[in-house]
Amino acid sequence: MSDKSRPRARVLRLLLLLIQSPYAYTLKELAKHMGVNVRTIKRDLEEIRNAGFVIDYDSKYRYALRTEEKGKELQDLLYFSIEEQQMLYLAIDNLPLQEHRARRLRQKLGSLYDFHKLGLLAYPKPFLTKIEHLAEAKKQKRQVLLKNYRSVNSNETKDRRVEVFELRAAEDLCFAYDLHHQSNRIFRPSRCGEVVVLNESWQYEHKHRPLPTDPFLIVDELQVPVDIRLKTGGYNLLIEQFPICAQYCEKIDAESYAFRCKVNHQFIGLSNFLLGNHEQVIAIVEPAELVEHLRSRLQKMVFLTKSEKFS
Template structure:
């Protein structure tokens, strides 16, 4: 496997269609070998097949960015994130960073921002392109992983939230934020409803957009009061904009 194209090569190696999977499974099951060995092989094949489905969701551009970020991390070099689309600041700008952790499954890059002088999280999918530089890391001592909330937001201040979702909101949440599965439980007193209980950033980034975009499937917001007040304020702002859009000239 070529050392400079690991992710694209990995993708090409791990693609099995359903017929191939079935044939491999049948062959293993009919092998005249120790049952434990066959079982281990079947489990390994199952994991590889799952990886092939995951790898198939990454397009060529995403894999290329992953490849470059991993190389920069290994070589301890600075990269420039070109035209990064920031949701929080609503800006498109370049970022000069030292990348030290790349998480494809979470679509997250952990890096030290050379302009802000702090660790930041970036969505890999929001990076237009990457430029590798010859500049060495200068702040490795400041590289440390910061935990994110289920909405992939890092914050020093967190608040506990409790929401109740119906099936539609449950599906929408997991499709956009798979890590939230760990904080979802079936409602004890209602069929086909789910409780989301977790700590999130105190600005409610991510969560408020989810609620506003799926309001028809949100059964209830139980806590905290700060979240309820925040959503009410957002709803009033939205209503004001709607009235403005449709007001006569």
């Protein structure tokens, strides 16, 4: 059953999203993320307000949840504090749910976010420390040093001096201006050894801007449409590895799905998925350039020929 037919579950999911990713989504983006229209999101936000919560938004009309008592903006967090957990319990109590459903939600919440039980296995303390430092630097508009950042594109490990202007902790992403490359880029906090907040203030705020990303979180101004048929197993793997892709998938029949969207013109991310899960791919309808790109990738797999020397 979809969120459209389960409004109470959707409201709670929206509340969790506002806590986990404050000031990350506009009304239109929230609607797209939740799979409903803007009018529905407005009603859901009003219902959250009626439950006693304060909804806030920044200069770019991106929404977040504020604490009622102190009016302090919740920072970008991957985990929930005890206070935030109590806020969610309060939200459940204020929603008009049947008692057995409310009890079940409380039990799930306790199991999911009791970090005494989890022992921080899911979210290691070093990672949370990086997130806290990035959030602090963003709030104070100070530059940071991503120590020993491991780049997948360049295969290099080196320090990166950046200005972080957007942080999505739940997705392990930060959008920042790279001082060395003089451009906006996406970084993953998990790929650096340490985050050092510097004394220098931002120098290039006038160049900070949102980055056009595809469902594989690759930045590219030149995106191209793709149309791919996947088996049910391929669909499951795709949305598990890249959750954003779910909104671009359509069920064709009981055993196949169509994946249609625009991706980066170099097919980064998508080509890795297709090659790694080729047995789950039924067909590539378009573009022909993607098929040629995959053939070229196969020809460049030199380890296949080198392996023959060891046989």
